[in-house]
Amino acid sequence: MTSTAKTLTQSYWPADDSRPLLEKTEGDALREAAALAPDRLALVEKAPAGWASLTGADRTDRRWTYAGLLDDARSCAHWLLQRFIPGQRVCVWAPNVPEWVILQYGASLAGLVLVTANPALRTEELRYVLQKSRASALFHTDQFRGSGMAAMAADAVLDTSVALVSFTGWLEKVRGAPAYGVLLPQVNPRGPAQIQYTSGTTGHPKGALLHHMGLVTNASYVAARAGQYQDVYVCPMPLFHTAGSVMSVLGCVTTLSTLVLITAFDPGLVLQAIEDERGTRLGAVPTMLLAMLEQLKTRKYDVSSLKLAMSGGAPVPVALTERLHKELGCDLVTVFGQTELSPIVCQTSPSDSATDKAHTAGKPLWNVEVRIAGPDGTVLPIGQEGEIQARGYQNMLEYFDEPDATRQALLEDGWLRTGDLGTMDERGYCKITGRLKDMIIRGGENIYPAQVETVLMKHEAVADAAVFGIPDDRWGEQVAAAVRWRTGAEPCSAEELRQHCRQHIAPHKAPEHWFMCDAFPLTGSGKVQKFRLKDLARDGALHKL
Numbered sequence: 001m002t003s004t005a006k007t008l009t010q011s012y013w014p015a016d017d018s019r020p021l022l023e024k025t026e027g028d029a030l031r032e033a034a035a036l037a038p039d040r041l042a043l044v045e046k047a048p049a050g051w052a053s054l055t056g057a058d059r060t061d062r063r064w065t066y067a068g069l070l071d072d073a074r075s076c077a078h079w080l081l082q083r084f085i086p087g088q089r090v091c092v093w094a095p096n097v098p099e100w101v102i103l104q105y106g107a108s109l110a111g112l113v114l115v116t117a118n119p120a121l122r123t124e125e126l127r128y129v130l131q132k133s134r135a136s137a138l139f140h141t142d143q144f145r146g147s148g149m150a151a152m153a154a155d156a157v158l159d160t161s162v163a164l165v166s167f168t169g170w171l172e173k174v175r176g177a178p179a180y181g182v183l184l185p186q187v188n189p190r191g192p193a194q195i196q197y198t199s200g201t202t203g204h205p206k207g208a209l210l211h212h213m214g215l216v217t218n219a220s221y222v223a224a225r226a227g228q229y230q231d232v233y234v235c236p237m238p239l240f241h242t243a244g245s246v247m248s249v250l251g252c253v254t255t256l257s258t259l260v261l262i263t264a265f266d267p268g269l270v271l272q273a274i275e276d277e278r279g280t281r282l283g284a285v286p287t288m289l290l291a292m293l294e295q296l297k298t299r300k301y302d303v304s305s306l307k308l309a310m311s312g313g314a315p316v317p318v319a320l321t322e323r324l325h326k327e328l329g330c331d332l333v334t335v336f337g338q339t340e341l342s343p344i345v346c347q348t349s350p351s352d353s354a355t356d357k358a359h360t361a362g363k364p365l366w367n368v369e370v371r372i373a374g375p376d377g378t379v380l381p382i383g384q385e386g387e388i389q390a391r392g393y394q395n396m397l398e399y400f401d402e403p404d405a406t407r408q409a410l411l412e413d414g415w416l417r418t419g420d421l422g423t424m425d426e427r428g429y430c431k432i433t434g435r436l437k438d439m440i441i442r443g444g445e446n447i448y449p450a451q452v453e454t455v456l457m458k459h460e461a462v463a464d465a466a467v468f469g470i471p472d473d474r475w476g477e478q479v480a481a482a483v484r485w486r487t488g489a490e491p492c493s494a495e496e497l498r499q500h501c502r503q504h505i506a507p508h509k510a511p512e513h514w515f516m517c518d519a520f521p522l523t524g525s526g527k528v529q530k531f532r533l534k535d536l537a538r539d540g541a542l543h544k545l
Contacts, residue, residue, distance in 0.1 A: 076106025086111030285526030
């Protein structure tokens, strides 16, 4: 059903089928790009000055055209098929190195399923991912930021049949491998492409099994809504997350854009990459954007080429949007989604009003139904808060090998429960108000942390804030807040912050307990792990304000 411009009367958005689905695999998308623009720059490596290559390469500023990237991906596919069978799963545990991208495309061409693992995982966490995904191989860098990854990888596969493959010198071996005797298979665009393990903001991660068509189509839609075509996209987002391997990698290949791959996030490195490569687009979560704004205070960078930043993964406060316009000189669009949805459902557009950009997550993308549902699944009236649910081409196939968890998330009629709370207006624009699991219930009153965090971010001394609930004998829960101060700002008292909150929101929503942090515990995709903050507060490990 094609969406119309009619005013909605219920919080339900019918699928807009005015843009086609892309029945392609990730490998197909690369083949097409190489055919259309073989000499166009496809991939640029950016590492901190003085770093040795994490993969044993002779330099850390390597570049690939689309033709060159396809050549390496094909060689990778042949190398893989001499060792693995289509349908098997291979895990990649590494930071943002070009070999990661080559393996992503090579696995697609070979019909293998790529399992992504956060390089910050420790041995037991990595072993869990390998066991749950039933991976046949583990690809890894030997070290990263002082962490001995080779030794941990060896420990993680001990007493298993998982093959260990170090990225050190791997690409040279792949390029030298013979391709004879092995034909690349026909890969089903509707078949599995990746297993992405959820960020774990609330505990144990689950593996979302995602298909090629969903990933390629969604990445192209996100790029289209943002007006991206033949751009230079600077990517500090981790490849193990959909923001990296889908929105960035596949968003570039479907728009013939150049991907500038940041090995590891550093605000100065990202700003320097924008200057050096004349970056026009940037993908970053709010914590990254804040760090870049603070870095701009220490030295000047020529970022005049930057036209648009794209952010998501956490609410983007109005104050941050205003700072980006003023200090970075670029527009901002926001996205909303989750791994299980390949990943984006709603997005603002550069042509949206400043109010919509600042206060909403935009309208749903093409070919997805969205509804705001009550506890019983009924569609709620316009403006009423409920759970955001989505149904369409982009839904995950399942949580891999977890049927009970799959049934809880994917309803029988195809709707996927996001666990996010929000509202929809009569135009279809959605607002994200919080997480069902993050909601604080104080004395029977529902309090949504996102609202309190937005207020705190308006205070001139506060760079970032995380609001969470802690147990209370009288109220059930009390509101707590952890804040990070702006660089150079004079820290203020808890009472001053409490009074600031009460000027903007009801008194019972103002935090009762206050803490300050130099840094928040984050998932690899930049989301604050509030369950960790709760644990730290309970254990007395947070510094009281």
